[in-house]
Structures are given as C-alpha cells and as structure tokens.
Amino acid sequence: MTKRAILVLADGSVYEGNSFGAETDAFGEVVFSTSMTGYQEMLTDPSFAGQILIPTFPLIGNYGVNPADWESDRLQVKGFVVREECTDPSNYQSEAKIDSYLKQGGIPGIWGLDTRAITRKLRSHGVMMGMITSDKTPGQALEILRMSPIYGTTDLVKEVSTKATYDWDLEDIPETAPRVALLDCGCKFHIMRILRHHGCRVTAFPCTATAKEMLAVNPDGILLSPGPGDPELLDYATETVTGLVDSGKPIMGICLGNQLIAKAFGGHNFKLKFGHRGGNHPVKDLATGRVHITAQNHGYAVNPESIEGSGLEVTHINLNDGTVEGMKHKSLPIFTIQYHSEASPGPLDNTYLFEQFMTMMGRTDAR
Numbered sequence: 001m002t003k004r005a006i007l008v009l010a011d012g013s014v015y016e017g018n019s020f021g022a023e024t025d026a027f028g029e030v031v032f033s034t035s036m037t038g039y040q041e042m043l044t045d046p047s048f049a050g051q052i053l054i055p056t057f058p059l060i061g062n063y064g065v066n067p068a069d070w071e072s073d074r075l076q077v078k079g080f081v082v083r084e085e086c087t088d089p090s091n092y093q094s095e096a097k098i099d100s101y102l103k104q105g106g107i108p109g110i111w112g113l114d115t116r117a118i119t120r121k122l123r124s125h126g127v128m129m130g131m132i133t134s135d136k137t138p139g140q141a142l143e144i145l146r147m148s149p150i151y152g153t154t155d156l157v158k159e160v161s162t163k164a165t166y167d168w169d170l171e172d173i174p175e176t177a178p179r180v181a182l183l184d185c186g187c188k189f190h191i192m193r194i195l196r197h198h199g200c201r202v203t204a205f206p207c208t209a210t211a212k213e214m215l216a217v218n219p220d221g222i223l224l225s226p227g228p229g230d231p232e233l234l235d236y237a238t239e240t241v242t243g244l245v246d247s248g249k250p251i252m253g254i255c256l257g258n259q260l261i262a263k264a265f266g267g268h269n270f271k272l273k274f275g276h277r278g279g280n281h282p283v284k285d286l287a288t289g290r291v292h293i294t295a296q297n298h299g300y301a302v303n304p305e306s307i308e309g310s311g312l313e314v315t316h317i318n319l320n321d322g323t324v325e326g327m328k329h330k331s332l333p334i335f336t337i338q339y340h341s342e343a344s345p346g347p348l349d350n351t352y353l354f355e356q357f358m359t360m361m362g363r364t365d366a367r
C-alpha cells in the first residue's frame, strides 16, 4: 500500500502526496527545475545540496537510472517532489528504478501532488524552506522548519567538495598533456569528462586548497567549479581564487566559479527570487549578439554594479531577467559563465566554451 506523505512549505502551505524512496523526513530549500530530462544528473549535482528538488516535467523515472549519468559519487538533493513516479522504466541503459535509487541513497521522495501549483507559488513568493514527512503533522513539520537552519546560512561547499586532492582518469593521457588544476567546490563529473576528452590532465583540489598548493602542479590553466549555497560565505575560497588570479594563469569559472571571480575582484552576489534551474535559459553573448540556449542551476547572481571599475566586464546576460550570465577580464586571461557549459543535463550547445579555454591555455594541440 502506498504511504501518504506531505510537503510543508515555510509559509504554512501543505501539499499531500504519496511517499516513495527512503522513508525518512527531509527539510531543505524547495526549488524547481524546468529541465525536461536529466533527473539523475540533477539528483547527483552537488549544487543541489541542501535543496528539495521539484522537476516541473511531470513524468519522472521513465528511463530508469544508470551509472553513466552520475554527476558525483552520491545523491545530493535532500528530497525529491514529482508529479508522477514511473514504476516501470524502459531504456537499454537502465539498471534500476528511481524508487530503489532514492531508497539506496537515503533520500525521501513524494509523488502525486500538483507540482505546477507549487512551482507557481515559488515563482510568485520566491523559494522557501520546506519539509517532506510521512509521519508528522503539518504543525509539527512547521515547528521543525522554524528551528532548522535556513539555506544560505551554512557552508555546503565544504560538505560536497573532495576531501583529498585527486587526478581524474589519466588513462592514455600523456605526461605532456595540458594540466588543469580544478578547484572542486562541488564539481560535476561531466566537467572533468569534457576536459579529459580535450586531452587534459585534471587534478581536482579540495575547496580549502591554497593557491600555492594548486599552482605547485604547474597548471596550464585553472578551472573554478560550480558548487552549492551562497557564494558570499566563501571567504576562504575567494582568497584562493585571488591568489590564482595573481598567478596570471588562464582561468575558466563555471557558475559558483563565476561568482567567486566576482568576489576576488571585490564584487558581490545577490540572491535571485526563485533562481534559474532548467535546460532552456536564453543567454545573450553581448559581443556577438548571439543567443545561446543554456543549462542552468543557480540561485545567486553577480551584482553588475559591484564589479564596475574592477577590470571585469559583463559578457553575457540572461534574456529572461537581464542578470549577469558571464564575465571576462579586460586584460587578464579570465572568462566565466554563470550557466553550465558541460550541460548534464541540458543542451550541449555550449561545450565550445571548453575549446575557448584550450585556446586560452595555448593548448589546442592536445586533441
């Protein structure tokens, strides 16, 4: 028999559905993503740490789950809210059902509620904390929510970052290959897969690494990874990024990496009302006028006024709300994007940015 469960939002609204996945409670910031595919990549994307995820696409689990689509070594979301859970998946790669996948990862899900209504609420009210529970009353859930830390007040990057420095798969990559030192603030595997595909040797460093430690591998370039939470909390990573900037090495910053570059140049980030999460965000490249369809997952954005006169300039804007989606430095070899050039999930249209990084490193010879 299906067990009932509820999703309670911090404003007191209650949505009733059925429990699936792990039978446990979860609280987190409730966010929605408009990506139509890629639930497994989203569930394992470290930038969703601390959040309860609602895909607006109503059919979830239809192509099952498989090891090739992991974006990190574990489930990262706190909870999963879907309209309809598929119990009969079909795909040649599928090895398990979404229900057992969530159970194994200890993550509760809830299905059968009106995800469209919740999304409309979050869009008009802004994102808020919420709780999934199958054994508490709405009143008890609200009480727990009131006592729990609010998303954005704790450092999630330290929780998801690698604890030790490691090399990404080096099989058949020669010693002479371009070296990329990657600051792992919650990196998605696909960034490292693409860099490897371009012939790079990638060394991933913990978020607490110093610039000196990273520069000791004598990298050709630096990649600043995405990651969860409020970038304004990350003074230690900003200090590292400042040291990396001072080295003059080519730097590509993705998402949180973009926000950290802004901070390293004295800029600041602010919280968006309901964030950008999905696979079809239109981004305009101000230099070419071209509009790119991009994968996104972020809740904060660079304040463009805060980087005025810093040497950074805005290169890309989001056409939905005009916010900053990319920057470059006027004289140093630094470029950043707020969206996901690696996709996973989402359109692969923007992987050309990795080629731009190879060119910046002067290593288009690699592959």
Ligand SMILES: NC(=O)CC[C@H](N)C(=O)O
Pocket (backbone or CB within 6 Å): 047, 225, 226, 227, 228, 229, 230, 231, 254, 255, 256, 257, 297, 298, 299, 300, 301
């Ligand atoms: N994917 C990311 O890197 C997200 C960056 C940051 N945590 C934000 O939400 O804005």
